[in-house]
Amino acid sequence: GQQVMQIPQYQHVQEGEDFTTYCNSSTTLSNIQWYKQRPGGHPVFLIQLVKSGEVKKQKRLTFQFGEAKKNSSLHITATQTTDVGTYFCAAALNDMRFGAGTRLTVKP
Amino acid sequence: DGGITQSPKYLFRKEGQNVTLSCEQNLNHDAMYWYRQDPGQGLRLIYYSQIVNDFQKGDIAEGYSVSREKKESFPLTVTSAQKNPTAFYLCASTPRDRTILYGYTFGSGTRLTVV
Numbered sequence: 019g020q021q022v023m024q025i026p027q028y029q030h031v032q033e034g035e036d037f038t039t040y041c042n043s044s045t046t047l048s049n050i051q052w053y054k055q056r057p058g059g060h061p062v063f064l065i066q067l068v069k070s071g072e073v074k075k076q077k078r079l080t081f082q083f084g085e086a087k088k089n090s091s092l093h094i095t096a097t098q099t100t101d102v103g104t105y106f107c108a109a110a111l112n113d114m115r116f117g118a119g120t121r122l123t124v125k126p
Numbered sequence: 127d128g129g130i131t132q133s134p135k136y137l138f139r140k141e142g143q144n145v146t147l148s149c150e151q152n153l154n155h156d157a158m159y160w161y162r163q164d165p166g167q168g169l170r171l172i173y174y175s176q177i178v179n180d181f182q183k184g185d186i187a188e189g190y191s192v193s194r195e196k197k198e199s200f201p202l203t204v205t206s207a208q209k210n211p212t213a214f215y216l217c218a219s220t221p222r223d224r225t226i227l228y229g230y231t232f233g234s235g236t237r238l239t240v241v
Contacts, residue, residue: 024168027166048227049227051227051230053229053230059234060216060233060234060235061169061218061230063229063230063231066228068227108230110227113171113184114159114171116169117168118166118167118168119168
């Protein structure tokens with residue numbers, strides 16, 4: 019079925035460095051959602067983007083939706099150890115489709 | 127506090143045994159979902175239900191069954207026909223609106239292991 023592709027699969031950064039994960043689809047998306055799953059935990063909804071070119075910020079997190087509504091990114095500025103976890107994008111394609119996630123580890 | 131409760135947190139199943147995972151929500155959400163998560167992979171949809179007494183198969187429904195007799199409850203049965211059931215199972219819910227898509231609220235999950 020239709021999928022959303024997410025890269026990279028893993029990212030290891032030094033505390034204070036920036037981090038970006040990307041989500042791509044071959045089809046135009048009506049919306050994109052982002053979730054965070056802490057190690058051993060469950061996914062928690064972060065944000066939803068619906069408009070072409072939309073940019074939203076949550077403190078050090080910046081979310082973007084592409085102009086063509088086929089891709090999205092999540093950027094974290096100056097990572098902290100509390101940012102560790104797996105970040106998933108999800109898109110409504112008939113039903114909600116989750117990307118494989120990007121696992122972020124942060125070295126203090 | 128409103129939320130989704132999954133039980134048990136850990137479950138061990140013997141070969142050939144059926145087990146049922148519980149999912150209860152008090153959020154008054156119409157739609158409920160079951161996902162399976164394997165290490166290094168994303169969430170794969172097993173079943174979903176948008177209204178009481180109705181449910182639909184997801185991508186990996188084989189070996190699983192569900193029921194939706196009450197709005198609050200959406201139990202998942204892992205049958206002996208599921209050959210590789212060891213995984214992390216997540217239940218989610220969301221309000222249902224024709225024009226608005228909402229974020230999913232997830233339960234804390236059940237870790238199922240075949241012994």
